Amino acid sequence: KAGVTQTPRYLIKTRGQQVTLSCSPISGHRSVSWYQQTPGQGLQFLFEYFSETQRNKGNFPGRFSGRQFSNSRSEMNVSTLELGDSALYLCASSLGTDTNEKLFFGSGTQLSVL
Amino acid sequence: GDSVTQMEGPVTLSEEAFLTINCTYTATGYPSLFWYVQYPGEGLQLLLKATKADDKGSNKGFEATYRKETTSFHLEKGSVQVSDSAVYFCALSNNQGGKLIFGQGTELSVKP
Numbered sequence: 641k642a643g644v645t646q647t648p649r650y651l652i653k654t655r656g657q658q659v660t661l662s663c664s665p666i667s668g669h670r671s672v673s674w675y676q677q678t679p680g681q682g683l684q685f686l687f688e689y690f691s692e693t694q695r696n697k698g699n700f701p702g703r704f705s706g707r708q709f710s711n712s713r714s715e716m717n718v719s720t721l722e723l724g725d726s727a728l729y730l731c732a733s734s735l736g737t738d739t740n741e742k743l744f745f746g747s748g749t750q751l752s753v754l
Numbered sequence: 755g756d757s758v759t760q761m762e763g764p765v766t767l768s769e770e771a772f773l774t775i776n777c778t779y780t781a782t783g784y785p786s787l788f789w790y791v792q793y794p795g796e797g798l799q800l801l802l803k804a805t806k807a808d809d810k811g812s813n814k815g816f817e818a819t820y821r822k823e824t825t826s827f828h829l830e831k832g833s834v835q836v837s838d839s840a841v842y843f844c845a846l847s848n849n850q851g852g853k854l855i856f857g858q859g860t861e862l863s864v865k866p
Binding site for chain 2: 644671672673675682683684685688690695696698730732734736738739740741742743744745746747748
């Protein structure tokens with residue numbers, strides 16, 4: 641069974657630009673969550689989608705948004721990039737049927753904002 | 755709000771040494787507790803979990819017991835190997851699907 645796939649693996653953008661990251665969950669998983677990982681703040685929850693609906697949201701500004709498609713694939717968008725958005729963005733998938741279930745993580749997209 | 759506190763690293767051990775990484779949490783209700791591991795250049799992998807008080811999670815020689823009275827979930831391994839070198843994250847889930855609250859992570863380096 642293929643794991644969680646994130647594309648692209650690396651991205652370099654400049655301040656003010658926008659970026660879209662993609663995540664393909666494990667087949668059969670309907671929940672996709674996004675996390676930001678930085679050396680200073682650690683791992684922080686961005687949002688979770690289940691069956692194309694945002695079910696949970698973290699404390700990030702509105703520049704961070706996401707969506708989920710009918711095949712459970714998800715995209716995350718960051719608009720008006722700031723230097724502080726440089727981070728590893730991790731996507732995780734799960735069945736979505738148990739609120740405390742195991743998450744399966746992708747390898748992440750490393751975003752650098754110059 | 756809910757939070758997780760881990761001992762700071764890095765932790766450097768010799769092969770076959772005993773490992774303890776401390777983790778304490780603050781949460782309302784009855785969260786589930788997890789240990790995830792991140793190897794260089796990779797995402798996180800679940801190492802073990804416990805869903806209620808006094809549960810012991812175990813995997814690959816690692817163990818952790820859910821202690822509600824001390825709000826702790828310390829990770830232990832009796833004999834570490836070089837291949838255990840990674841960053842270890844303690845986390846909790848409190849009935850909010852997909853949302854894990856992580857500790858800061860503890861980097862472990864095991865020398866031959």
